[in-house]
Amino acid sequence: MLTVSKRVKQTKPSYIRNILKVTRQADMLSLAGGLPDAELFPLDILTQAADELAQSPSIFQYGATEGLTELRQWLLEENSTAEDVLITTGSQQALDLIARSYLNPGDKVLCEAPSYLGALQVFDLAEAEIHTVIAEADGPNLAQLEQQLANYKIKLFYAVPDFQNPSGHCWSLSKRKAVASLLAKYKVALIEDAPYRQLRYQGEPLPTVSELSSYAAFHLGSFSKIATPGMRVGYVRAKQALLAPLIKVKQASDLHSAQPMQLMLLATVRHPSFAEHLDKLTNTYRTRRDYLAELLQQQLSDKLEFNVPQGGMFIWARLPHHNAMSLAEAALKQKVAIVPGDEFWPSKHTPDYQAIRLNFTALTEPQLEQAVSRLKKALQQCSPIK
Amino acid sequence: MLTVSKRVKQTKPSYIRNILKVTRQADMLSLAGGLPDAELFPLDILTQAADELAQSPSIFQYGATEGLTELRQWLLEENSTAEDVLITTGSQQALDLIARSYLNPGDKVLCEAPSYLGALQVFDLAEAEIHTVIAEADGPNLAQLEQQLANYKIKLFYAVPDFQNPSGHCWSLSKRKAVASLLAKYKVALIEDAPYRQLRYQGEPLPTVSELSSYAAFHLGSFSKIATPGMRVGYVRAKQALLAPLIKVKQASDLHSAQPMQLMLLATVRHPSFAEHLDKLTNTYRTRRDYLAELLQQQLSDKLEFNVPQGGMFIWARLPHHNAMSLAEAALKQKVAIVPGDEFWPSKHTPDYQAIRLNFTALTEPQLEQAVSRLKKALQQCSPIK
Structure with a gap:
């Protein structure tokens, strides 16, 4: 059969892509993607633009x-x-x-x-x-x-x-x-x-x-x-x-x-309303960021170390006691998806430390609460690194 | 400064791209592109689709x-x-x-x-x-x-x-x-x-x-x-x-x-009307193909050799007596754009014969008539190969 090119052979597949089918399950809560919240898309403006x-x-x-x-x-x-x-x-x-x-x-x-x-x-x-x-x-x-x-x-x-x-x-x-x-x-x-x-x-x-x-x-x-x-x-x-x-x-x-x-x-x-849309978007995401940070601080401060970012979509949490890949697997079993930090180092490098990436823009506050509670269970079930 | 990659260095630039600014001049007639006629786009259907x-x-x-x-x-x-x-x-x-x-x-x-x-x-x-x-x-x-x-x-x-x-x-x-x-x-x-x-x-x-x-x-x-x-x-x-x-x-x-x-x-x-659109499109293009073929046959049969294609967008005409690149340049001076055949051979190859590519889908019949008359002038002004 046709052999693939060297460039393709050595290209790292994406973890997020590999777990896509799993994260799409209706009962899964995903902190894994980098998705904006579709509920916040400026549909009125887009409809006018389409016209x-x-x-x-x-x-x-x-x-x-x-x-x-x-x-x-x-x-x-x-x-x-x-x-x-x-x-x-x-x-x-x-x-x-x-x-x-x-x-x-x-x-x-x-x-x-x-x-x-x-x-x-x-x-x-x-x-x-x-x-x-x-x-x-x-x-x-x-x-x-x-x-x-x-x-x-x-x-x-x-x-x-x-x-x-x-x-x-x-x-x-x-x-x-x-x-x-x-x-x-x-x-x-x-x-x-x-x-x-x-x-x-x-x-x-x-x-x-x-x-x-x-x-x-x-x-x-x-x-x-x-x-x-x-x-x-x-x-x-x-x-x-x-x-x-x-x-x-x-x-x-x-x-x-x-x-x-x-x-x-x-x-x-x-569009004249775009600035308003952007305000609403950043206000919502700010609230979600604060909410997720608070939940993590209250419930998981002994297991996760993180700073609250001034912007963007992610809280990056270091794991002083756990292996990120094992935690991600345990989390999937609890129906919450996260990305293990290893993904963000080049293929031939060893990560400097264990960490996970948590998205706060795609889920609502009640969903974030649920997701953290599942993550907590996963952390409890995941053995600490010896 | 930043040096470009080997792959880019050896990639042939496109003639069509190089003459784009010229072909966009209002008084230019282009037989050069591979463009469908925008007047024939199914806008009603597209508007409904956008809705x-x-x-x-x-x-x-x-x-x-x-x-x-x-x-x-x-x-x-x-x-x-x-x-x-x-x-x-x-x-x-x-x-x-x-x-x-x-x-x-x-x-x-x-x-x-x-x-x-x-x-x-x-x-x-x-x-x-x-x-x-x-x-x-x-x-x-x-x-x-x-x-x-x-x-x-x-x-x-x-x-x-x-x-x-x-x-x-x-x-x-x-x-x-x-x-x-x-x-x-x-x-x-x-x-x-x-x-x-x-x-x-x-x-x-x-x-x-x-x-x-x-x-x-x-x-x-x-x-x-x-x-x-x-x-x-x-x-x-x-x-x-x-x-x-x-x-x-x-x-x-x-x-x-x-x-x-x-x-x-x-x-x-x-869309239920798409088949109708496709009929109209092929009927129009067929008429234009026949019209261009007839014009070339009547006016330039001593200088161009071609078959009438059963489909597609182009008449490919061999030049028994002329150099394609010189003709393309002469044609531009007459405000008609054509693509010299050389473009369609790989960079390091020599073309097997001289030819030009003529598009028949983008211009209306009166425009095709005008374009052929300009091409005729260009052919008259372009010295035959010795």
């Missing part, structure tokens, strides 16, 4: 690989420091296009540890050599970062400075500046993935690392967390010369992303 | 990488011989996913010559070694095909048996059977790309080569030519085990394709 499609028949024709001009203009007006923007099928595609455009097998990529598993998959597929730097609460460990940059010929540094997946960490301003300056010093390009940036529940927004950067930087944005993920509209902002190879790869990958989705998205974010 | 989105809020949530279950079921019911189907962002993505799943750099791929340039780009990106077999009017030259299969370790054979782009050729039943049997004999997998299959203007549909095949086969389908291309919904049918690696790659590439587009597409093809 507009018929007024733009040309939207159904083949379009430019770069994306819909009007949406690109809107995105560039939103961020005047950016030179150019490419619309992608979700920001996941932007990541894949960068990897395919710039990485040859064996090239070195630096990621935070832990890191977004979808990024690790992309770098596996690109047959890159993945290096890591410890993700601390205020950003990457700078000494370790400089050591990696100085000792290895790192080509790209992938990071999620705003409410990282999975750790929830938000980089401090001083670390943002320090990282930008180190990357410039060692001429290492930055991929700044910012899907959670607008899901901030407290404090003021900080500048993006791309803005502070004087060397090559890609800033990846998503509408999946603030509008809807099913439409698959994301983007990457960067200098025009940096995007040119991505456009070439995207043309061969899918010609262009679905145009009606781009138009609907633009109509949605431009 | 249905609001009734399915879950369509806006993250979905399965494989695609929308209902659309997949419909596609499998349409073709009972297929075991499984994966929805892709246009059939272009299916091609890219197959290449990434199965090809290592240096692996050998066989294509018809001439061949779809988007496929050649995909194989360039995969760093494959591209071999060719002559595309004859009734299918590939069988002796040459067997020679290639016997002498080289070919992994995949890419072909467009129905109204090939660019040649318009439709394989005969006997060649379909012969190819299927040769591929089985030499254990070479088939990629059957069939975007034009439903644009048949005469004669009866023939079985797909995949159906006749007893070895690994991928059948790629598209809604771009019969519904609308801007929605970017395509698919690949194959055995489940063959699709599994594609799903892994697609997950890292874009998680999944836009779900509202998949639902709108399903509502469109299921």
Whole structure:
């Protein structure tokens, strides 16, 4: 039979994907996914946006690989420091296009540890050599970062400075500046993935690392967390010369992303009620975050260690006494799904510590309560590490 | 600055893409693209389909990488011989996913010559070694095909048996059977790309080569030519085990394709008026094909040699006396765009003969008349090959 490529063989399958059938069972409560709550989708706005499609028949024709001009203009007006923007099928595609455009097998990529598993998959597929730097609460460990940059010929540094997946960490301003300056010093390009940036529940927004950067930087944005993920509209902002190879790869990958989705998205974010929707969304998620944090604090503080993140979708809890994979299995038996921390380290690395990732955006408060009570049972049934 | 990957460096840029800005000029008539006529899009049906989105809020949530279950079921019911189907962002993505799943750099791929340039780009990106077999009017030259299969370790054979782009050729039943049997004999997998299959203007549909095949086969389908291309919904049918690696790659590439587009597409093809739309579409395109063929025959029969294709979007005309690239340049000066045949041979190959590709679906009859008159002037101004 047809043998698969080396790149596919060495790509880590996703735990979340593997347990998808289980998490879809009606009686399962999932803290595992990174799902927004579908009940909070701005359906009224989307319906109006869908109505507009018929007024733009040309939207159904083949379009430019770069994306819909009007949406690109809107995105560039939103961020005047950016030179150019490419619309992608979700920001996941932007990541894949960068990897395919710039990485040859064996090239070195630096990621935070832990890191977004979808990024690790992309770098596996690109047959890159993945290096890591410890993700601390205020950003990457700078000494370790400089050591990696100085000792290895790192080509790209992938990071999620705003409410990282999975750790929830938000980089401090001083670390943002320090990282930008180190990357410039060692001429290492930055991929700044910012899907959670607008899901901030407290404090003021900080500048993006791309803005502070004087060397090559890609800033990846998503509408999946603030509008809807099913439409698959994301983007990457960067200098025009940096995007040119991505456009070439995207043309061969899918010609262009679905145009009606781009138009609907633009109509949605431009709608007078969108700000109100965003308020409601962040208020609801903030309440859920606080609620989950309180439940964990009250019921599981002897078994879990965590900080309350300022934004995003996840509470990242360290397990001082338990193995994460065993706990995840025990949790499934109790009908609650969680992601073991091991997933967020590259395939050939050993996790620095045991942890689990808990999503707080997809479940309501009564469901969160139920989920924590099930997690408590799972923890009771799961033997501590000797 | 950041250096691009080897795969991107060696990928041929597209002529059509390069002249895009020129072809978009208001006074330009384009015979160059592979565009359906936007005036013929089933807008009434699409509007109704868009209205249905609001009734399915879950369509806006993250979905399965494989695609929308209902659309997949419909596609499998349409073709009972297929075991499984994966929805892709246009059939272009299916091609890219197959290449990434199965090809290592240096692996050998066989294509018809001439061949779809988007496929050649995909194989360039995969760093494959591209071999060719002559595309004859009734299918590939069988002796040459067997020679290639016997002498080289070919992994995949890419072909467009129905109204090939660019040649318009439709394989005969006997060649379909012969190819299927040769591929089985030499254990070479088939990629059957069939975007034009439903644009048949005469004669009866023939079985797909995949159906006749007893070895690994991928059948790629598209809604771009019969519904609308801007929605970017395509698919690949194959055995489940063959699709599994594609799903892994697609997950890292874009998680999944836009779900509202998949639902709108399903509502469109299921609509009671869709058959009527398809009749109107094929009738219009048939008339245009006949009209263009007649114009060429009457006015340019001494300078162009062509067959009238039974379906598809293109008339492929050989140039016994002219260089295609020079003619394409002269044509642009006369405000008519055509694609020189050279584009449809792999980068490192020399075209077997000079030819041009002329699209007949995007322009109305008066526009076709005007375009041919401009092409005639270009031919008069372009020096014959000595």
